[in-house]
Structures are given as structure tokens and as C-alpha cells.
Amino acid sequence: MYPACRFAAAEAEASCPGRRGTARFAPLLSLCIILFTLIRPLWAQPNVLSDLDFERVAGGLDSPIAITHAGDGSGRLFVTEQRGRIRILLASQLLPAPFLDIGPRVSCCGERGLLSAAFHPNFETNGFFYVNYTNTAGDTVVSRFSVSANPNSADPASEVILLTVGQPFSNHNGGQLQFGPDGYLYIAMGDGGSGGDPGNRAQSLGTLLGKILRIDVNAGVPYSIPAGNPFVNTPGARPEIWSYGLRNPWRFSFDRQTGDMFIGDVGQNAVEEIDFQPASSSGGENYGWRRLEGHQCFNPPAGCHDPSFTPPILQYTHASGNCSVTGGYRYRGAQFPQLWGIYFYGDYCSGLLYAANDDSGAWRAENPRSTGFSISTFGEDEAGELYVADYGGVIYHITSTAPQPPAPLIFSGGVVEAAGYSAGAGISPGSIAAVFGMNLSESEEPALGVPLPDSLGGAELRVTFGGSSGGGVGAAFGLAPPIFFASPGQINVQVPWELTGSETMLRDIVRGQASNFLRVPLATFSPGIFTMDGTGSGQGAAVIVGAEGAVAAPAGAFSQPPSRPVRRGESLAIFANGLGPVSNRPATGEVALADPRSETTTMPEVTIGGVSQTVTFSGLAPDAVGLYQVNVVVAAGTPSGGQVAVKLTIGEEESNTVTVAVE
Numbered sequence: 001m002y003p004a005c006r007f008a009a010a011e012a013e014a015s016c017p018g019r020r021g022t023a024r025f026a027p028l029l030s031l032c033i034i035l036f037t038l039i040r041p042l043w044a045q046p047n048v049l050s051d052l053d054f055e056r057v058a059g060g061l062d063s064p065i066a067i068t069h070a071g072d073g074s075g076r077l078f079v080t081e082q083r084g085r086i087r088i089l090l091a092s093q094l095l096p097a098p099f100l101d102i103g104p105r106v107s108c109c110g111e112r113g114l115l116s117a118a119f120h121p122n123f124e125t126n127g128f129f130y131v132n133y134t135n136t137a138g139d140t141v142v143s144r145f146s147v148s149a150n151p152n153s154a155d156p157a158s159e160v161i162l163l164t165v166g167q168p169f170s171n172h173n174g175g176q177l178q179f180g181p182d183g184y185l186y187i188a189m190g191d192g193g194s195g196g197d198p199g200n201r202a203q204s205l206g207t208l209l210g211k212i213l214r215i216d217v218n219a220g221v222p223y224s225i226p227a228g229n230p231f232v233n234t235p236g237a238r239p240e241i242w243s244y245g246l247r248n249p250w251r252f253s254f255d256r257q258t259g260d261m262f263i264g265d266v267g268q269n270a271v272e273e274i275d276f277q278p279a280s281s282s283g284g285e286n287y288g289w290r291r292l293e294g295h296q297c298f299n300p301p302a303g304c305h306d307p308s309f310t311p312p313i314l315q316y317t318h319a320s321g322n323c324s325v326t327g328g329y330r331y332r333g334a335q336f337p338q339l340w341g342i343y344f345y346g347d348y349c350s351g352l353l354y355a356a357n358d359d360s361g362a363w364r365a366e367n368p369r370s371t372g373f374s375i376s377t378f379g380e381d382e383a384g385e386l387y388v389a390d391y392g393g394v395i396y397h398i399t400s401t402a403p404q405p406p407a408p409l410i411f412s413g414g415v416v417e418a419a420g421y422s423a424g425a426g427i428s429p430g431s432i433a434a435v436f437g438m439n440l441s442e443s444e445e446p447a448l449g450v451p452l453p454d455s456l457g458g459a460e461l462r463v464t465f466g467g468s469s470g471g472g473v474g475a476a477f478g479l480a481p482p483i484f485f486a487s488p489g490q491i492n493v494q495v496p497w498e499l500t501g502s503e504t505m506l507r508d509i510v511r512g513q514a515s516n517f518l519r520v521p522l523a524t525f526s527p528g529i530f531t532m533d534g535t536g537s538g539q540g541a542a543v544i545v546g547a548e549g550a551v552a553a554p555a556g557a558f559s560q561p562p563s564r565p566v567r568r569g570e571s572l573a574i575f576a577n578g579l580g581p582v583s584n585r586p587a588t589g590e591v592a593l594a595d596p597r598s599e600t601t602t603m604p605e606v607t608i609g610g611v612s613q614t615v616t617f618s619g620l621a622p623d624a625v626g627l628y629q630v631n632v633v634v635a636a637g638t639p640s641g642g643q644v645a646v647k648l649t650i651g652e653e654e655s656n657t658v659t660v661a662v663e
Contacts, residue, residue, distance in 0.1 A: 048342055048355045049369040051402035057387065057395045058094045061087060063109065064389040066116040066176075067379020072124040074151070077381055079395060082113035084133070088152055089395065100131070100145060100154040107134045111190075111248075115175025120217070121183055123147075129154070130162070130185060130217070132175045140165040140173055142187055144217065162215070162222040163240075165208050169193025172248040172266075180214070181259040181279065184226055187213040187240075188263075190248040196268060196299060197290040202245050205237035210289065212249065212263070214242035230284030243277060245287040245309065251327035251377055255279075256384060264327020264345055265312075268293050272325035273312035274345060274356075276363075285310040313363040314345075314356055320368075323349035326375045333384035333512060336400040340511025344386060344398065346375035353388075384512070408508045408515035410437040415506060415520045418492050419528030419577035420656025421536045426523030429499045430585070431578035432484065432626045435491045437515065440508050444487040452494070452589045452625060457486025482589035482625065494626040495522075496588045526578035527604070527648050527655040532558070540646050540658030545571040545631065552660040554642045565642070565663035568634050572660070575621060576628040579604060579650055582619055592620035592627075604650035606632050608660065609639035638662055 058079075064087075066080035077089040084103030088095040106114050112134035120128040127147040135141045146158035167173060172190030180186050191202040191210035202210025215223040231237035248266040255262070259279030265287065267273060271294030275287045288309040290299045295311060297304035316322060328345040343363070346353045352368035353375065373390035380386055386398040414436035416423050427433050441457030481493040491508070504522055508515040530541035532551065542552045544566050552572055553563035566572050582598040592598045599619035606613045613632035621629035630648065638644070643659040 047366065048339060048357075048400070048402075049353060049366050051338075051400050052353070052369065053399045053401050054371065054388070054396040055399050057092050057397050058089050059394045060094065061389075061393040061395065063113075063376075063391060064393065064395060065113070065376045065391070067377055067387050067389060067395065068117060068119065069380070069382045070119040070123050070129070071121065071382060072119075073382070075382065076152075077379065077387070077395075078117060078119075079379075079389070080114055080117050080131075082115070083108045084114045086114070086117055086131075086154070090152075095152060097153065099152060100156060102131075102133070102156055102159075105133070105135060107136050107138055111171045111173050111193075112138070115173060116177045118177035118179055118185065121179055128217075130177055132177050132187065134167070134173055135164075138167050138170060140167055140175075140189065142177070144222075160222060162217065163187070165189060167192060167209075168199065174246075174249050176249065176252050178252065178254060180254055180261075182226075183218070184214050185217050185223075186242065186252070186261075187215070188246075188249040188252055189213060190250075191246070191289065197247065200290060202247060202289045203286075203291070205231055205234060205241060205244065208238055208240060210244060210246050211238075211241050212243045212246065212252070213240040214283070215240055228282060230282060242283045243285040243287065245285075245289050245291075246275070247289040247293075249275075249327075250324070253327060253329045253378075253380070255330045256332050256380070257330075260330075262327060262330065262343060262345075263287070264325045265289070266324050267318075268298060270294070270318055271296055271315050272318075272322060272347065274314040274325070274327060274343075274363075275310065276313040277310075287312070314343075314354075314365055316347075316354070316365075316368075320352060321350035322347045322352065326377060328378035328388075329380050329386055331384070331386055331398075331512075332380075333386065334514070335383075335385060336402075337404055337511040337513035338402045339398075339400055340513070344378060344388075346371070346373075346378070346388070348375050348391070351375060405511065405513065406439045407513050408437060408439045408510050410435060410440070410506065410508060410515050410518045412518070415518060417526040417528045417578045419530040419536065422526070422528060422656060423521075424523065424526050424653055426503070426521030426526060427495055428523050428526040428578045428580050429495050430497045430580075430582070430588075430626060431495050431526055431628075433493055433495050435493065435506070435508070436489065437508065439488055439510065440491050440515070441486040441488055441510060444485075446485045447483060450589075450591055450625065452482030452484060454480040454482055454589075456483040457488075457491075479588075484625075494589060497585055498588065523653070525580045525602070525651040525653045527650050527653050528577040529646065529648055529655050529658045530575045530577065531658050536656050538659060539643075540660050541575040542566075542646070542658075542660050543573050543575075545573055552662075554661045557661075563661075565640070565661035566634055567663045568636050568638055570634055571616065572632050572634055574606065574630045574632065574646065574648070576604075576630055576648060576655065577626075579618065579628045579630075586620070586625075589625060591623050591625055594622035597622075600628070600650075602650055604630060604648050606630060606646070606648050608632075608634065608646050608662065609641075609644040611635050611638045613638070634662065 063082040079087045084106035085098040086100040114133040142163040144160045148155040171193040174188035174190040176188040191197040225239040252263040261277040263275040273294045291304040294315040330343045331339040351371045356365040376391040418432040418434040445457040479496045484492040532539045551563040552566040557563045581601045584596045584598045617631040621627040640662045648655040
């Protein structure tokens with residue numbers, strides 16, 4: 001039998017009113033779920049860069065410096081040319097007429113020009129897109145344009161200027177625009193130029209230079225400030241500022257899977273860096289320039305470190321001809337699952353391409369690979385495939401020749417409730433389910449705490465419930481359940497409370513590679529009782545209330561937690577699964593509270609040795625996720641013995657049979 005759950009000591013107690021008098025809780029302090037796996041990983045990540053190939057997509061471009069897509073399902077790539085044009089790549093063909101040409105409005109070149117474009121999340125319906133360019137006065141302009149009646153041609157007369165920022169020098173214009181997962185427009189601004197940030201602008205909150213800005217283009221004229229921006233209420237600070245302490249953030253991107261932000265910040269004379277902002281951030285990070293260049297002191301040359309600075313996750317020196325980092329993207333496409341989760345970035349001067357992976361929060365880069373390109377930008381298409389531009393005029397698709405890892409497979413009938421391992425009539429929302437298969441994750445990994453993650457055991461694992469009996473591929477990605485444990489052979493998840501209906505669709509995603517679909521029936525109840533060895537039979541996970549969390553097992557059977565037989569008249573807390581709807585329901589993935597309690601809307605029946613027991617409480621165990629607790633008072637007529645059978649019935653559905661010791 002596949003192990004699923006093992007319980008440790010339950011020592012804490014809390015009194016609360018019960019249905020009949022006063023019930024006592026024995027909430028679990030430690031819950032070890034799925035300690036073992038029968039299947040080991042069959043694939044390890046290859047040396048990424050040595051297996052890369054570069055597929056030429058288009059040539060003949062004039063100084064390409066940005067690549068993006070419109071998110072409208074058209075499959076088009078939009079390439080920004082520095083002199084003031086945006087070109088369209090459609091099915092690897094460069095359309096002869098530009099999408100937009102504002103060359104006469106643009107000051108070019110060096111670090112000036114038309115620097116990037118970003119399409120509104122609702123571009124398909126509103127036709128809006130945004131550009132960042134240097135005007136003929138040398139200032140940064142952020143403008144909105146509209147598409148014309150021809151979908152491959154914008155209206156150059158539709159310009160609405162949102163923001164103009166004076167530039168004291170001709171370099172360090174930044175220039176990247178991106179819409180974040182929150183729907184706001186993010187704008188990269190360099191420190192104003194020259195060398196060494198002579199005005200110390202990157203550290204000043206009174207200027208927009210040396211910053212990442214965040215604005216709301218859906219409200220206000222010409223925009224509004226999101227209420228959550230970190231310096232909205234700081235006197236003297238520009239409210240548009242999202243983060244600061246940047247020298248020249250030429251290219252940044254968002255991880256389309258996690259929402260994390262990666263910023264390639266060009267260094268001064270010694271160090272290039274990649275800065276990072278997690279999706280959970282509320283903004284306000286200070287990345288340290290001009291006090292720091294990477295991890296090194298710049299100005300002052302010593303004593304520069306401040307614990308409030310956010311250090312880079314990656315950096316490299318100006319050895320090997322390096323001089324200017326070009327920030328890239330984290331691969332989230334499906335064509336090359338062996339690249340899933342890898343962050344690619346490069347250097348404009350040396351043409352070196354870097355690849356880095358997140359090793360439990362510590363980013364590590366491989367030795368770089370020479371491309372021979374002047375790497376001016378990276379780009380991502382609608383499907384998450386990555387592209388790189390050679391400033392000389394060529395766009396390449398980044399591909400891999402490495403063998404693909406084996407696809408994940410969910411066994412037929414391989415989704416069961418995780419206590420007694422029974423499919424029964426189906427799996428109940430809110431309960432803990434065990435998913436069995438092959439290649440379900442890259443490694444064995446337990447969740448380390450609450451909130452539970454929705455990816456675990458590899459780069460980006462997804463076990464997703466959603467859809468309906470008629471749901472297709474799109475419907476099957478509606479909900480991502482919290483994961484307790486992942487291994488190549490088994491995953492334990494909480495079935496989302498939000499699910500309703502007769503069945504649902506389940507699929508596993510490992511490094512962008514999808515498993516088979518499996519239809520999983522849903523039921524109101526799918527009862528099971530957890531066991532101490534995680535097998536679904538034998539000694540039940542039942543503790544004696546008021547006995548220091550002692551398991552109701554023969555004396556000495558366990559040392560930690562201790563064990564002894566339960567006595568008639570004592571209260572016994574039985575830990576269970578799948579008991580259905582509750583009052584005061586917590587959110588999916590969140591722990592249940594002791595006050596107010598979450599009680600089942602249907603009272604179960606419990607027998608010990610065939611004798612019906614008085615149930616004093618039935619509901620979610622406090623401080624646990626998806627775990628039920630049923631308290632009973634052991635009846636006077638209950639038979640004694642070291643292995644007395646325990647069974648639970650709710651809504652005519654029966655649990656597995658476990659045993660307890662009765663004195």
C-alpha cells in the first residue's frame with residue numbers, strides 16, 4: 001500500500017462548547033504526510049546551454065531592441081526597431097509595412113530611440129498599446145497608441161502622451177514597458193545618465209529617474225496612481241515609484257507562471273546584475289545603486305552596505321568582454337520542457353548567454369555560452385517560447401536539442417482519498433486526496449509550512465482540478481490545489497472547497513509538460529480514518545483527550561507520542577478525512593480555526609468494536625488544512641482489546657476500518 005499520512009504527537013488542547021456538553025480538542029502539532037515514494041525521478045536537468053540551438057526566425061531588421069506579443073491569439077511577434085518603427089513577424093515572415101512608424105518624433109541612437117512597446121491586457125477589444133521613446137528634445141516619453149481598422153497597422157495620429165520625463169544626459173534611458181500580473185503598467189527609468197549617477201538620483205524619491213514606476217492606465221487622465229504603491233503617502237516622494245536604486249534597468253520581465261519580476265540592471269565599470277522582486281512584494285525595494293554596484297561598494301568605496309538594500313540574485317563581472325547586461329525571461333513554454341523554469345539573460349558586448357535556475361531560493365548560473373550575437377533583447381511569444389535579438393538585425397528562436405524528460409502520467413483510478421485510499425463514490429471537496437502515477441514531479445519534497453504551495457517537487461509542478469464532465473483543455477486549469485507533498489510517484493493535495501458537480505478534470509504539469517487528463521468523480525462525502533503508519537489499515541490516528549496526546553494503542557507501542565489503551569468514559573479524538581461540508585469554512589489551503597469552529601453539517605456515526613459511540617464534535621481539526629477531527633466518548637459497553645475495530649459512517653458512505661486499544 002502506498003503510504004500517505006503519518007501523524008505525530010497531538011499535545012495541545014483547547015476547550016470549546018460541544019453539541020452535547022463540553023468537547024475537548026486534541027489538535028495536531030505535527031502532521032507528516034507522504035513520507036515515502038515507490039518511484040524515483042527518471043530524469044535530471046541537462047546542461048542547458050550546451051544543448052541550446054538558435055533557430056533563425058527573421059533578418060533584415062534595423063537595430064531590433066525589443067520583442068513582444070499582443071496577447072490577442074494572433075500569434076504575431078512585434079519587434080521594436082530603435083529608429084522609431086515597430087515591425088510584425090507573422091509565421092516567421094517579416095511584414096513589409098511597419099505596424100507603427102514614429103521615426104520623426106524619435107531621437108536616436110546610442111541609448112536613445114524607440115525603446116519598447118507593451119500591449120494592453122485587453123488589446124484584443126480596446127486596441128491600445130504603449131511605447132517608450134526618446135523625443136527630439138532628449139526626454140523620455142511614455143505614450144498610448146491605438147490600432148487602426150487594419151489589425152496590422154497602428155494609427156500614428158492616435159498618440160496620447162501619458163508621461164514625459166526630463167533626461168539630464170543622453171544615456172541611461174532605461175526604456176522597458178511591461179504590464180504586470182496586476183494589470184498595471186510598469187516603466188523602467190535609468191538614473192539620468194553620465195557616469196556614477198552624479199546627481200544621486202537613483203536614491204532620491206523625489207525624481208522618477210533610477211526607478212521602476214507603476215501606474216494605472218485604466219483610470220484617471222492620463223493615468224492614476226495605484227493605491228498600493230509604496231510611497232503614495234511619503235512626503236516629497238513621487239507616487240509613481242514602485243522600486244528604486246537602479247542604474248539602467250534596460251530590460252525586465254515578469255515570470256508568467258509566478259508573477260515574479262526579474263530586472264537586468266546595467267552596471268558601471270565592474271559588475272552586471274539581475275535583481276529580483278517576488279510576486280508577493282508590496283514594492284519599495286531599494287536595489288542599492290549608487291552606493292552599490294552589484295554586491296560591491298561603489299560610492300562610497302567602503303562602508304556602503306545597508307541591510308535595507310535588496311541584493312541581486314545574480315551578477316557577473318566585466319571579464320570576457322562583458323559590459324552591459326540584457327535581462328531576459330524565465331522559460332515557461334511547452335515545446336522544451338527541459339528548459340522549464342530556467343531564466344535566460346545575456347551580455348550585449350560579449351554575446352555571452354547565461355542560464356540560471358532557482359535552487360531553493362539560491363539562484364545559480366551555468367558557465368555562459370558564446371553566441372556571437374550583440375544581444376540587445378529577449379522576447380516571449382504568447383505560448384511562452386523565447387526569442388533573442390542580435391542588434392545587427394536578426395531574431396532567433398531559442399530551442400533545445402536535449403532529450404525531453406518523460407511525460408507525467410496519472411494512473412487510471414489513481415486519485416483516492418488520502419486516509420483509507422478508497423475512491424468510493426468520489427472525492428469530496430475540502431478533503432485530502434492522493435494522486436498516484438509516474439513522473440509526477442522531479443523530486444520528493446514535503447511542504448514546509450502554511451500557506452501550502454501550489455507548486456512543489458520540481459521547477460513548477462501543477463496538479464490542477466477544475467472543469468466539468470464536458471470540460472476541455474481550457475476548463476481543466478480553473479483551480480490549482482494546495483500541495484502537501486510531491487514525489488515522482490505520488491502527490492497529496494487538498495481538493496479545493498470551491499469544486500461542485502458530479503466530476504472534475506485533473507492534470508499534472510511538470511516543467512510545462514502535461515500529463516494525461518483524468519476524470520475524477522466528486523462526492524459530498526469520502527470518509528477515511530488516518531492510520532499511524534500511513535497504510536490505511538491497522539492502528540488508527542486517534543488520541544486520548546487529556547492524556548498528553550497519547551495514542552489509543554497498546555502501552556509502549558509508541559514512545560513519541562506515548563501510547564496507552566483508552567478507557568471507557570474517556571474522550572477519543574479520531575483524525576479523519578472527507579467528512580464533507582462544514583460551517584465557517586476556511587479558504588482552500590488555509591488552516592481551520594478553533595474559534596469559530598468549523599463543524600460538519602452532517603453528524604457521522606462512529607462504532608468501536610461494533611458499539612455505537614456518542615459523538616461530541618465533528619469538524620475540521622484546528623490549525624490544520626483539510627484534516628477532520630471526530631471526538632467521541634467511549635461507551636461503557638465497548639469491548640476491550642489491543643486491536644478493537646473502529647469505523648465511521650457519514651451520508652451512508654463508510655470509511656476504512658482501523659483499530660484502537662481499549663482497556
